[in-house]
Amino acid sequence: MAETTEKPSLNFIEQIIEKDLASDKWGGRVQTRFPPEPNGYLHIGHAKSICLNFGLAQKYNGSFNLRFDDTNPIKEEDEYVEAIENDIRWLGYDLDGKVLFASDYFEQFYDHAITLIKKGLAYVCDLSSEETREYRGTLTAPGKDSPYRNRTVEENLDLFERMRAGEFPDGSKTLRAKIDMASPNLNMRDPVMYRILHAHHHRSGDKWCIYPMYDWAHGLEDSIENVTHSICTLEFENHRPLYDWFLDQLGVFHSQQIEFARLNLGYTVMSKRKLLELVRDKHVRGWDDPRMPTIRGFKRRGYTPSSIRTFCERIGVARMNSRIDIAVLENCIREDLNKRAPRVMCVLDPLKVVIENYPEGQTEEMDAVNNPEDESAGSRKIPFSRELYIERSDFMEDAPKKFFRLAPGREVRLRYAYFVTCTDVIKNDAGEVIELRCTYDPATRGGDSPDGRKVRGTIHWVSAHHAADIEVRLYDRLFNEENPDKTPEGKSWLDAMNPESLTTKANCKLESSWIEAANAVSWPDGINRVQFERTGYFCVDQDSSDDKPVFNRTVTLRDSWAKIQSKS
RNA sequence: UGGCCCGUGGUGCAAUUGGUAGCACGUCUGACUCUGGAUCAGAAGGUUCUAGGUUCGAGCCCUAGCGGGCCAGCCA
Numbered sequence: 317m318a319e320t321t322e323k324p325s326l327n328f329i330e331q332i333i334e335k336d337l338a339s340d341k342w343g344g345r346v347q348t349r350f351p352p353e354p355n356g357y358l359h360i361g362h363a364k365s366i367c368l369n370f371g372l373a374q375k376y377n378g379s380f381n382l383r384f385d386d387t388n389p390i391k392e393e394d395e396y397v398e399a400i401e402n403d404i405r406w407l408g409y410d411l412d413g414k415v416l417f418a419s420d421y422f423e424q425f426y427d428h429a430i431t432l433i434k435k436g437l438a439y440v441c442d443l444s445s446e447e448t449r450e451y452r453g454t455l456t457a458p459g460k461d462s463p464y465r466n467r468t469v470e471e472n473l474d475l476f477e478r479m480r481a482g483e484f485p486d487g488s489k490t491l492r493a494k495i496d497m498a499s500p501n502l503n504m505r506d507p508v509m510y511r512i513l514h515a516h517h518h519r520s521g522d523k524w525c526i527y528p529m530y531d532w533a534h535g536l537e538d539s540i541e542n543v544t545h546s547i548c549t550l551e552f553e554n555h556r557p558l559y560d561w562f563l564d565q566l567g568v569f570h571s572q573q574i575e576f577a578r579l580n581l582g583y584t585v586m587s588k589r590k591l592l593e594l595v596r597d598k599h600v601r602g603w604d605d606p607r608m609p610t611i612r613g614f615k616r617r618g619y620t621p622s623s624i625r626t627f628c629e630r631i632g633v634a635r636m637n638s639r640i641d642i643a644v645l646e647n648c649i650r651e652d653l654n655k656r657a658p659r660v661m662c663v664l665d666p667l668k669v670v671i672e673n674y675p676e677g678q679t680e681e682m683d684a685v686n687n688p689e690d691e692s693a694g695s696r697k698i699p700f701s702r703e704l705y706i707e708r709s710d711f712m713e714d715a716p717k718k719f720f721r722l723a724p725g726r727e728v729r730l731r732y733a734y735f736v737t738c739t740d741v742i743k744n745d746a747g748e749v750i751e752l753r754c755t756y757d758p759a760t761r762g763g764d765s766p767d768g769r770k771v772r773g774t775i776h777w778v779s780a781h782h783a784a785d786i787e788v789r790l791y792d793r794l795f796n797e798e799n800p801d802k803t804p805e806g807k808s809w810l811d812a813m814n815p816e817s818l819t820t821k822a823n824c825k826l827e828s829s830w831i832e833a834a835n836a837v838s839w840p841d842g843i844n845r846v847q848f849e850r851t852g853y854f855c856v857d858q859d860s861s862d863d864k865p866v867f868n869r870t871v872t873l874r875d876s877w878a879k880i881q882s883k884s
Numbered sequence: 885u886g887g888c889c890c891g892u893g894g895u896g897c898a899a900u901u902g903g904u905a906g907c908a909c910g911u912c913u914g915a916c917u918c919u920g921g922a923u924c925a926g927a928a929g930g931u932u933c934u935a936g937g938u939u940c941g942a943g944c945c946c947u948a949g950c951g952g953g954c955c956a957g958c959c960a
Binding site: 325326327331351352353355385387388390391443444445448449452453454455456457458459486487489490492499500501502503505508510511512513527529530531534550551552553554555556557575577582588630631632633634635636637638639640641643644647650654655659661685688689718720721729730731732733762763764771772773774775776847849850851873874875876877878879880 | 885886887888889890891894895896897898899900901906907908909910917918919920921922923952953954955956957958959960
């Protein structure tokens, strides 16, 4: 195995770029861009695109533009442009204050349209939208020419000017490219370039009442910005001939469009329309609901920017439609948080334990390591006393052999504290366990037995009188179907929603040391993340207040006991 | 009885562009462990969609078939 020359396997886009660099196609330049429409929040699929485009520019010493593709005033709002910028910055990409808008190019688009009209390659059409559809033909049948197709250049020029001037009502006229109504590619059947829309634009205001269509505008945006590699998703593949046609006819700088497969993640949806519907109809609490696959959702859930970047690199770039297993993302966040998150003990489902042979009213300070993966994180003191809480699931009355935790007569270690043995089980009238009686071995202080006695289990705990009451929100997949987009006959994708995607635990008990040190732990994005030992990674939610801290579970720890259980 | 694109272990991607397949995640073993975490070591798992063809040699090229995706907004 010769591993001296590790060849850096390139994805297909990198291969194209390196070939272009070798042939000096673009004079050594690499210019990419990310062109969101400001009509919604960014999701993890957009993160893939941002990482790709930004990463390529970085890798090849090129540059990257954030450009808002704001050509439809009806759907676009400033709220979204701010949100998108924030999300991109949070992801860790510095924009250098350079933010571009397609709407700034409207005048140039207009001039180019005039050029096309003069070349006899565009005409004003009076067909209604329904008529336009009828004339377009179908996938298998060719379309037919619009009766307005052969207007003279002079007439077209005049009409187009008057369209801009606002002489005609919405929908009454369009400017269309004159290409080929019989093309097997429907995009080439005289596509609409401009529609009349007397609408207020979030940036250009009321200056325009005609707005360019995507196909007409997009290539020009790329051309104006001298974009070399215009990377978009697969559904634009059929549009490439048109993209090329416009730029060719105009003879302007011709960027190369390259398509890749968009990201699909298991057990969630990624379309803007569906995400919007989830928010609008209150199936989730908002765009930043921790169950949402939006950037803000992941942020609020406790994901780190670097974990998302790692994820985007790990999933690769290709042209095959695929669906990524959510486990890959979870692995990325665990990997990051394992190294960075301070540990703390928190009991999610408290069961009271009384240490019968421990002096009443006594409290001891136990030493606890803050992060075994990071020595510099230091250690802390945690209070131990006679009355404690442990996790209800850490006790079993009839425990199987493989259960290494507490059970009648069994001894376990309370992490960083003592060995305890369960001596009695107290139940209520309904037969439910409400309290445990235990004895402790004073010789095991700190968690080791001088006689060399071993225990299989170590469980977490908190001192009852010292613990803070907190609320914890546990999240699960938003959908029960791996692919909610594929709904069975007569069902809606909403039927696939998981009714248990959010579980709120109102009476959790958190180690008091964390409350005291809370603000000492600072993460660059201001989100406070911790590991609750043995249960998972959590972060402080924005709903938190001093008297009622609220935590979100980012992701569980890998749990081999759960695996053993699910097998039986 | 349309056009374009895609088919490699369970999943996602590689394979020096024609020299008989590698990585990651997942799965399973074992070691270690004061988190049933982390870490470490190892294993299983692929007739590269099918059938032909070209070639000394095909995951890579050609043909046909099968399967999947996208397209009939005055959305992007």
